[in-house]
Amino acid sequence: MPVSARVRALAAAALDHARRDPAVEYAEVRWVDERSERLRIRDGAPDGIAQNTSSGFGVRVLAGGAWGFACTPIVDEGALVRAIDAATAIARASARVAKIKAQLLPAEAQRGCYTTPLGVDPFSVALEQKLADLERAEAELRRGGGAIKSAEAAMSWTEVHKLLLTSEGTDVEQHFVYGGAGMQAHAIGDDGSAQRRSFPGTPGTEALQGGYEIVERVSLAEHAPRIRDEAIELLQAAPCPDGLRDVILGSNQMALQIHESCGHPSELDRALGTEISLAGGSFLQPEQLGKLRYGSPIVTLTADATSEAGLGTFGWDDEATPARKTALVEEGVFVDYLSSRETAAALGRRSTGTVRASSWNRLPMIRMVNVSLEPRDGTLDELVADTADGVLFDVNKSWSIDDLRLNFQFSCEVAWEIKHGKRVRLLRDARYTGMTPEFWRGCDAICGPNEARIWGIDNCGKGDPMQTMQVAHRAPPARFRKVEVGHS
Amino acid sequence: MNEAELLLALKSALARAGEPEADLYAQLSRRGFARFAVGRLDQHMALEEPQALARVARGRRVAEVATTDLSEAALLAAIQAAAKLAPRVPEDPSFTGFAALDQPPAAATAPRFAAATASCDAERRVDLLAPALEAVTSAGLVPTGALDTALTVQAVATTHGLARAHTGTSAVFKIWALESAGAGGAAGHGHDAGIDVERLDIESETRRAIDDALRSRQPIALPAGEYDTVLEAPALSELVEWLGMIGFGAREFQQGSSPLSERLGQRISGSALDVVEDPFGPHGFASPFDRDGVTRQRVTLIERGVARGVLCDRAWAPRIGRNSTGNASPAGSFSEGGPVPATLVVSGGSAESTDELVRGVERGLFVRRLHYVNGMLEPRRAVMTGLTRDGTFLIENGKLTHPVRNLRFTDSLLEAFERVDAVTRAQRVVPNWWLESGVTVAPAVRIRRFRFSSGSQRAPDPS
Numbered sequence: 001m002p003v004s005a006r007v008r009a010l011a012a013a014a015l016d017h018a019r020r021d022p023a024v025e026y027a028e029v030r031w032v033d034e035r036s037e038r039l040r041i042r043d044g045a046p047d048g049i050a051q052n053t054s055s056g057f058g059v060r061v062l063a064g065g066a067w068g069f070a071c072t073p074i075v076d077e078g079a080l081v082r083a084i085d086a087a088t089a090i091a092r093a094s095a096r097v098a099k100i101k102a103q104l105l106p107a108e109a110q111r112g113c114y115t116t117p118l119g120v121d122p123f124s125v126a127l128e129q130k131l132a133d134l135e136r137a138e139a140e141l142r143r144g145g146g147a148i149k150s151a152e153a154a155m156s157w158t159e160v161h162k163l164l165l166t167s168e169g170t171d172v173e174q175h176f177v178y179g180g181a182g183m184q185a186h187a188i189g190d191d192g193s194a195q196r197r198s199f200p201g202t203p204g205t206e207a208l209q210g211g212y213e214i215v216e217r218v219s220l221a222e223h224a225p226r227i228r229d230e231a232i233e234l235l236q237a238a239p240c241p242d243g244l245r246d247v248i249l250g251s252n253q254m255a256l257q258i259h260e261s262c263g264h265p266s267e268l269d270r271a272l273g274t275e276i277s278l279a280g281g282s283f284l285q286p287e288q289l290g291k292l293r294y295g296s297p298i299v300t301l302t303a304d305a306t307s308e309a310g311l312g313t314f315g316w317d318d319e320a321t322p323a324r325k326t327a328l329v330e331e332g333v334f335v336d337y338l339s340s341r342e343t344a345a346a347l348g349r350r351s352t353g354t355v356r357a358s359s360w361n362r363l364p365m366i367r368m369v370n371v372s373l374e375p376r377d378g379t380l381d382e383l384v385a386d387t388a389d390g391v392l393f394d395v396n397k398s399w400s401i402d403d404l405r406l407n408f409q410f411s412c413e414v415a416w417e418i419k420h421g422k423r424v425r426l427l428r429d430a431r432y433t434g435m436t437p438e439f440w441r442g443c444d445a446i447c448g449p450n451e452a453r454i455w456g457i458d459n460c461g462k463g464d465p466m467q468t469m470q471v472a473h474r475a476p477p478a479r480f481r482k483v484e485v486g487h488s
Numbered sequence: 489m490n491e492a493e494l495l496l497a498l499k500s501a502l503a504r505a506g507e508p509e510a511d512l513y514a515q516l517s518r519r520g521f522a523r524f525a526v527g528r529l530d531q532h533m534a535l536e537e538p539q540a541l542a543r544v545a546r547g548r549r550v551a552e553v554a555t556t557d558l559s560e561a562a563l564l565a566a567i568q569a570a571a572k573l574a575p576r577v578p579e580d581p582s583f584t585g586f587a588a589l590d591q592p593p594a595a596a597t598a599p600r601f602a603a604a605t606a607s608c609d610a611e612r613r614v615d616l617l618a619p620a621l622e623a624v625t626s627a628g629l630v631p632t633g634a635l636d637t638a639l640t641v642q643a644v645a646t647t648h649g650l651a652r653a654h655t656g657t658s659a660v661f662k663i664w665a666l667e668s669a670g671a672g673g674a675a676g677h678g679h680d681a682g683i684d685v686e687r688l689d690i691e692s693e694t695r696r697a698i699d700d701a702l703r704s705r706q707p708i709a710l711p712a713g714e715y716d717t718v719l720e721a722p723a724l725s726e727l728v729e730w731l732g733m734i735g736f737g738a739r740e741f742q743q744g745s746s747p748l749s750e751r752l753g754q755r756i757s758g759s760a761l762d763v764v765e766d767p768f769g770p771h772g773f774a775s776p777f778d779r780d781g782v783t784r785q786r787v788t789l790i791e792r793g794v795a796r797g798v799l800c801d802r803a804w805a806p807r808i809g810r811n812s813t814g815n816a817s818p819a820g821s822f823s824e825g826g827p828v829p830a831t832l833v834v835s836g837g838s839a840e841s842t843d844e845l846v847r848g849v850e851r852g853l854f855v856r857r858l859h860y861v862n863g864m865l866e867p868r869r870a871v872m873t874g875l876t877r878d879g880t881f882l883i884e885n886g887k888l889t890h891p892v893r894n895l896r897f898t899d900s901l902l903e904a905f906e907r908v909d910a911v912t913r914a915q916r917v918v919p920n921w922w923l924e925s926g927v928t929v930a931p932a933v934r935i936r937r938f939r940f941s942s943g944s945q946r947a948p949d950p951s
Contacts, residue, residue: 041578047803049577050552051569056536068610070534073556086534086610093610094522094529097618099625102530127576135578150743188744194868196745273669274525276632277662280859280877281670361535398864400896402875404672407896407942409873411865429866433896433942464523464634465535488865488873488898 003163003173007031007075011057011165014080018061019167021088026062026104028170029080030318031055031163032360037123037179040154041134044142047152049131056360059083063091065101071361105345109169110322114315116177117308119213122157123177130155133215134181140224141185147232153183153220156207156458170320178311178470180206180456181215183224187231195428197231197413199223201252202396207456207470208309230414233426239487240415240430246387247432247483250380250394253412254373254475255455261436262294262301263371263471265405266328267354267462268337270366272346278464280403283436284334286347292334295440298376301329303338303352305369310472311456312369314356319364321353328371332441340366358467365463370454372474376446380477383445385421391485392416392423393430398488409433411488429487434480442481452476489516489558491653495643501563502645507544507571511586511646513779514540514558519638522613524621526630526669532610541779543586544570548579582806587781588648594776594783597768602684605657608637616685620694624665627698629676633663637685640773644781652781658773659685660919663694664878665701674707674891676700677857677878679722681919681927683773700856700879707891708882709944716852717938718845718883721916723858723876724834725928727901728763729920730863731870732829732928736765736789736797737815738804739826745867747902748795757901759792760908760933762835765799765815771917772831772927777814784814784830793905799827828923836931837911845910845934847886853895853938854881854888865898873898873941893944907936 011029018027033055040047056073057080068090070083134153141151157179164172182205184198200206200218208214249257264282269275271282284292295301305314305323314323319341326336337343338354343366357364384392393412401408415430416423454474461468489497498512516538523531538556540563551573553566613635624631636659643653660681667673677700678693719727731747740746747756767774767784777783780802787797798808801816804826815827839845846854856879865871875896881888912931920926 045580045582046550046578047580048552049550049573050554051573052554054554054556056556066528066532067530068532068534071536073536073538073558083534090532090534090610093614094532096614097524097621098528100526100528102528127573131578186743186745188749192744192750192868194745194866271670272526273630273632273666273671274530276525276664276666276670277523277634281668281672283672285671361537363531363533365531398862398873400860400862400873400875402894402896403859403877406946407875407894409896409898409941431865435946464531465519465521465636488871 003031003161008163010075010077010080011163013077014084015165015167017081018084023063024061024088026167028060028164028166030058030360033161034158036156036158038156039130039134040152041138042152043150054359057083058357058360059087061087061091062102062104063088064095066091066095066098067102069363102342103345105341107168107320107341110316110320111171112315114174116175116209118177118211120211122179122212123159125212137183137220137224140221141183141228147187147189147235148185148228149188150186155181155215164318164320166320172316172320174315176209177211178207178209180208181218181220182206183220185228185231187235189235193235195231195234197227198395199227201455204459205252205255205455205457207311207458209311209313210309234428237426237428240391240427240485242486244482245485246390247480247485248383248387248390248392248477250392250477251451251453251475252455253394253396254477255473256396256399256410258371258373258473258475259457260399260401261405261408262328263368266338267366268339268343271337272343279462283404283406288334290333290335293332293441294329294334294437295332296443297332298446299329299332299440299443300327300374301371302327302374303354303369303371305353307370310370310454311458311470312472317353317355318357319355321351324353326352338366338368356469358469362467367462367469368460368471370472370474373446373476375449375452375476377448380447380451383447383477383479384418384423387418387479388420390418391430392418393432406436408436430485431488432483432485434483439480439483443478444481445479447476447478489641491641491643491655494641495645495651495653497560497563498643498645499651501560501567502647504564505567507567507647509545509585509647510543510567512542512563512567513644515640515642516558517638517640519636520608520610520613521634521636522617523634524617525632527625540566542566542570544574545583546574548581548583549574549577550580550583551577584806586646586648587650587802589650591650591781591783595768597776598770600656600683600773602657604684604686605637605659606639608685616690620663620690623694624698627665627702629665629667629698629701630669631663632666636660642775644777644779646781650781652777654775656773656775657683659688661688661690661693663697665697667701667705674701674704675878676704681917704879704891707893709893710895711943712940714937714939716849717935718842718849718854718932719935720842720856720932721930722918723855724933725918725930726858726861726921727872728832728834728930729922729928730861730872731901732832733922734863734867735870736799736829737827738798738800738808741798742808747868747870748798751795754795755793756795757790757793758905758908760837760911761790761793761905763790764788764833765829765831766833767830771929774830778816779818780812780816782812782814787813799829801827830926833929834931836913836915839910839912842912842932845912845932846883846888848910848934849883850885852883853892854883870901872901895940895944896942897939898941899939904935904938908933909936910934
C-alpha cells in the first residue's frame with residue numbers, strides 16, 4: 001500500500017495553503033500509514049491476537065518565530081486545511097511569549113524513496129505458521145512443569161509508509177517493515193521467590209528491520225530448554241556478592257548500557273533543556289564538545305542511520321536530513337550530539353539527522369538512531385578467559401539513571417561469577433552501578449565484530465506526551481574495571 | 489464527534505456486521521498540549537487521538553482489530569477483519585463472552601467534565617501560562633513544563649446489547665523552575681491536575697517551584713546510608729504507581745511475580761500501607777467503565793498492610809477465579825498489558841502537615857520528588873530504585889537546614905512501610921508517569937531508615 005496519489009495531492013494542496021500565509025516561514029506535511037500485528041501465546045492459550053491500523057497527517061508550521069503542530073486522521077482537503085490553520089494559530093499564540101525566536105537552518109530540498117530490504121514479507125506468512133512457531137517455543141518453556149509458573153512467546157510486525165513534503169521542496173517517501181519474536185519464562189521457588197528469563201534478550205530488544213527471516217534466525221524453540229533451565233536454576237543461585245569487581249557486559253545488556261548512558265545524554269534537545277519535563281537533562285554540555293573524556297581511548301560510539309537492519313535506519317529523518325553516520329564519542333572523547341536542524345543551528349553545527357515522530361499525531365523530535373559501540377577484537381570466551389575475578393552480566397531486568405544520565409543502576413536477569421578465566425557459578429538478582437564517564441573510562445576490552453549483535457529497542461520513551469520510538473544498538477560485549485556490584 | 493454520535497456509529501456498525509459475539513470500543517481524545525522550555529513554548533500541539541478496537545469471537549477463538557478511523561464504514565471493516573481472523577486463532581479456554589447488559593450502574597461518581605477545559609484553545613493556554621513563565625524568569629530561573637488540556641469521548645457496545653458512553657475532560661499543569669536549562673543544578677517543581685483547567689492552581693504551584701529552586705542552591709553532598717526520610721506525596725505516588733504496575737494486576741498475580749501472589753489475606757507490609765483503587769472520587773479522570781464495558785469498582789488492594797484484592801479485566805478474571813473489577817488496559821495499549829489501575833489512592837494518616845513529619849526527624853532527608861524509579865529488581869518484595877529530584881533537603885533537629893545533591897535509593901517499598909511511623913492526613917493528586925491516563929493520590933510519609941544506596945550526584949571530572 002504505497003502512498004496513494006490522492007494522499008500526495010492532498011498533502012501538496014495543504015502545503016500550498018500554508019505557503020499562502022505570509023507569516024508562515026516553514027511548513028511540512030507528513031503522512032503516516034501504519035499497520036501492525038501482535039501475537040502472543042501465554043500458558044498454552046492465546047493472549048492477544050491483534051491487528052492494528054493507524055493513519056493520518058501531521059503538520060508542523062513555523063510562523064512568527066514559533067512552532068505549531070496539529071494533525072488529523074481524516075483524509076480530505078477540509079480536514080487538512082483545518083489542521084494547517086490550527087498549527088498556524090498555535091504558532092501565533094506561542095509567539096506571544098517567545099523570548100527567543102525559533103530558527104531553522106535552510107536545507108536543500110530532498111527527493112527520493114527508502115525501502116527496508118526484505119527477505120520474507122512477514123505479512124505474507126500465514127497466521128497459522130506464526131502461531132505454530134510461537135506455540136512450539138512456549139510449550140517447550142513449560143515442558144516438565146515444575147517451577148515454571150508461566151511462560152509466553154510473542155511476535156510483532158509493523159509496516160509503515162511515510163510521506164514528507166516541506167515548503168522547501170522536499171518530497172520523500174519511505175517504507176519500513178520491522179518486527180521480531182521473543183519469549184519469557186517465569187519460575188517460582190518453593191519459598192515464593194520469582195525469577196524471569198527472556199530470550200533472545202530483554203523483551204522488546206529482538207526487533208529489527210526486515211522480514212520473517214528474523215524469526216527464523218532467532219529459533220525460539222531451539223533455545224527454549226536452556227532458557228527454562230536457567231530460570232529454574234536461578235531460583236537456587238547465590239545472590240551476587242557486594243563489592244568492586246571487573247564486569248563484563250554481554251551483548252544484550254551492552255545495548256541497554258549504550259542506550260541509557262550514551263544515547264540519551266547525547267540528545268542535544270535534552271542537553272539544551274527542552275526535555276526536563278519528562279526525563280531530565282544531560283551531563284554532556286556543549287562546552288565539553290571535543291574536550292570531555294567520556295571513555296577510555298578504545299571507546300568509539302557512533303550514531304548511524306545507514307547501518308543494515310537497525311530500527312534506527314532510514315533514508316531521511318523527519319526533517320528531511322539524509323541518513324548519516326556520526327561519531328558521538330571518538331577514541332574516548334565526546335565529539336558530537338544527536339541533533340535536529342534547529343538545535344544544531346544553536347551550536348553553529350549541522351544537523352546529525354536524528355529527528356523522528358512516533359506517529360502521525362506526534363511532533364517530530366530528536367531520537368536515537370542506531371547508536372553503537374564500535375567493535376575491537378576477540379571473542380566473549382576469550383574475554384572471560386582473560387578475566388581473573390569478575391562478573392558477566394546479561395539481559396536487562398531493571399534500569400534506572402539520574403536526570404543528567406550520570407548515576408546509573410542496572411540489574412540483569414542472569415550473571416555468572418568469573419574466577420581465573422572461567423564461569424564458575426550462576427548469580428541471581430545481580431546489579432551493577434556506576435557514574436557514566438568513570439564507568440566508560442574503565443573500559444579496557446571490547447570484543448570484535450563477530451560478537452557485536454545489533455539489538456532493537458522498540459519502546460524507547462521520550463517526549464511529553466510520551467512517544468515510543470524504535471531505535472537500535474550494535475553492541476559488542478566489553479569489560480569494565482572495578483565496578484560496584486551487588487544484589488537487590 | 490460527541491458521545492451520542494460515537495455510540496450510534498458503534499451500534500450501527502455492530503448491527504450491520506451481524507456477528508453473534510462481538511464488541512466494539514472507541515475513544516477520541518482532543519488534546520491541546522503546550523510544552524514550554526528555555527523560555528518559550530516550543531512544543532505546542534493540537535493532538536487528535538482516535539482509537540477503535542473491534543473484537544470478534546467464534547466460539548472461544550477471539551481476534552482483535554484496531555483502527556484510528558472512527559467512521560462507521562471503518563468500524564464495520566474492523567469488525568469484518570476481526571471476524572475473518574477469529575476462526576484461525578487458537579481457542580482461549582478462559583473466554584466467557586463479551587460484556588452483557590447486566591452491568592451494575594457505576595457508583596455515584598464525581599463530575600468528570602468541565603466545559604472550560606473542553607473549549608480551551610491555544611490562546612487561552614498561552615494566557616494561563618504567560619504569568620507562570622514570567623514569574624520564573626523574573627526569579628532568575630529557567631521555566632520548563634507543560635499544560636495539557638483534553639476532551640475525551642468514549643463509547644462501547646457489545647452484541648449482548650450493552651451500550652454506554654462517557655465524556656470527560658482533564659487538565660494537567662506541571663512546571664519546573666531551574667537554575668540551568670539542561671545541565672542540572674537547583675530545581676523546583678509544581679503541578680496540579682483536575683477536570684477544570686480554570687481551577688488549576690497555576691500561581692501557587694509556580695511559586696512552590698520557584699521557592700524550592702531558590703533554596704536548593706549550593707547543595708551539600710551526603711554519603712550513601714540509611715536516613716530517616718520524609719517522602720512528599722509526589723515521591724510516594726511514584727513508588728505506589730510502580731507497585732500498581734508490578735503488583736496489583738491479575739497477570740502479575742497469576743504468574744507469581746506480584747507481592748500479592750499466594751498472599752491474599754496475609755500481612756505483606758506495615759499497617760500504614762492502605763491502598764485502594766478508587767475510580768469514583770473527586771480526584772482523577774477515570775470513566776465509569778473500562779474498555780470491556782465493565783463498570784469500574786472500588787477495590788481494596790492492601791488494607792493496613794494486609795493483601796486484600798487484585799485488579800481484573802474480563803480476560804484475566806476467569807484465569808484467577810475472580811470477577812472483573814473494570815480494569816482492562818486503556819485503549820491504545822493494544823492488548824499489551826494485563827489489567828491496570830486507573831486511580832490508586834493511599835490512605836492518609838493523622839499528621840497535620842509535612843512540617844509535623846519533619847519535626848519528628850533528628851537527622852534525615854526531606855524528598856519532594858523521585859526520578860526514574862524502577863520496580864523490576866525483585867518484584868515479589870517490591871524492591872525499587874530511583875533518585876531524588878527537584879527538592880532534596882537535609883533535616884536536622886526537626887528543621888530543613890541544607891539542600892542536598894540528589895541521591896539514589898534502593899529499598900523494598902513493602903519493607904520500608906514497616907518503618908513508616910507518620911502519615912499526613914492530606915493527600916495530593918499526582919498524574920502518573922508511566923500509566924499516562926491515570927493518577928495516584930498519596931499523602932506524605934515518614935520512613936525510618938530509608939536506604940540510600942549511592943551518595944550524592946556529582947559532576948564528571950573532565951579528564
